Amino acid sequence: MKTRPARQYWIKIVVAAAAVCVCAPALRADWGSLRANNRGGRGVEVRRANPVVVRGRPEVRPEVRPEARVAVARHWDNEAERRQGYFWGRYHPGLFIGGLPVGCVQVSVGTVGYDYYDGVFFQPTPQGSYEVVAPPIGVVVPQLPDGAEAIVVGATTYYYAAGAFYLQGPTGYAVVPAPVGVIVPGLPPGATPATINGRMYYVAGSTYFMPMMQGGVTVYMTARP
Numbered sequence: 001m002k003t004r005p006a007r008q009y010w011i012k013i014v015v016a017a018a019a020v021c022v023c024a025p026a027l028r029a030d031w032g033s034l035r036a037n038n039r040g041g042r043g044v045e046v047r048r049a050n051p052v053v054v055r056g057r058p059e060v061r062p063e064v065r066p067e068a069r070v071a072v073a074r075h076w077d078n079e080a081e082r083r084q085g086y087f088w089g090r091y092h093p094g095l096f097i098g099g100l101p102v103g104c105v106q107v108s109v110g111t112v113g114y115d116y117y118d119g120v121f122f123q124p125t126p127q128g129s130y131e132v133v134a135p136p137i138g139v140v141v142p143q144l145p146d147g148a149e150a151i152v153v154g155a156t157t158y159y160y161a162a163g164a165f166y167l168q169g170p171t172g173y174a175v176v177p178a179p180v181g182v183i184v185p186g187l188p189p190g191a192t193p194a195t196i197n198g199r200m201y202y203v204a205g206s207t208y209f210m211p212m213m214q215g216g217v218t219v220y221m222t223a224r225p
Contacts, residue, residue: 086147088119088162092190093205095132096125109138119145119162134205135164140172153179163188163204178207178222185219196225 087101100122104115114136115122121139122130148161158179159166165182166173191204201223202209209220 086119086145086161087117088145088147089189091120091132092188093132093134094190096129097122097132098129100130105142107139107141109136112136114139116141119148119164135162135175137175137177137206140169140174141166142172144173149184151182151184153182158182160184163191163207165207180222180224182222183212183214183219184209184222187220199225201225 100115101117104117104122107114107116107121113123114133115124115130116139119135121133121135123133125131144159144166145161148159148166151158151160151165156167156179158176159168159173160182164175165178167176187202187209188204188207191202191209194201194203194208196208200211202211202220208223208225210223211218211220213219
């Protein structure tokens with residue numbers, strides 16, 4: 001009398017176990033793999049690479065898939081680092097390079113010539129190299145540097161990039177003296193600190209920048225000490 005219920009009980013267990021085995025591959029594909037677990041998420045996907053030999057024995061190291069780097073903050077998420085991504089962000093006055101970048105154009109102020117490329121001005125040296133110089137006032141370039149920002153002062157629109165202020169003219173964009181009292185979000189490459197009359201400034205070429213707080217962050221206002 002008691003064996004039949006027990007037998008039915010074990011039959012149910014066997015049937016349930018078989019059903020789990022049949023469904024297991026689908027469950028593993030949806031939730032057990034690194035690819036599935038990261039689907040739609042912000043994590044960095046890690047998968048196994050080929051074994052490498054470490055101290056005489058094979059070892060498997062994880063490999064980060066480049067296309068899955070979605071959780072890491074990019075450099076351009078930060079304003080200062082984003083500006084360094086522009087070509088002019090890697091050059092500062094006084095830097096020497098062995099050759100000019102492809103695409104340089106020749107510009108001049110009076111009888112002084114320069115080579116220009118995307119916000120950076122170069123001059124040749126007797127040693128055959130080229131020196132990065134501050135943007136010369138009065139020079140006219142055919143186009144604005146990448147990343148130039150429009151700044152409106154009264155009825156005048158300036159363009160600011162790499163520490164230089166540009167005004168649009170009939171033949172291009174002329175480098176002009178910095179208007180006083182203009183606030184910019186960051187310093188140009190190579191700006192150096194200077195204390196004048198007890199006040200802190202940063203100097204880039206002929207332009208002085210005074211640090212100040214605005215909205216909880218440091219910005220820089222053009223000034224005339």
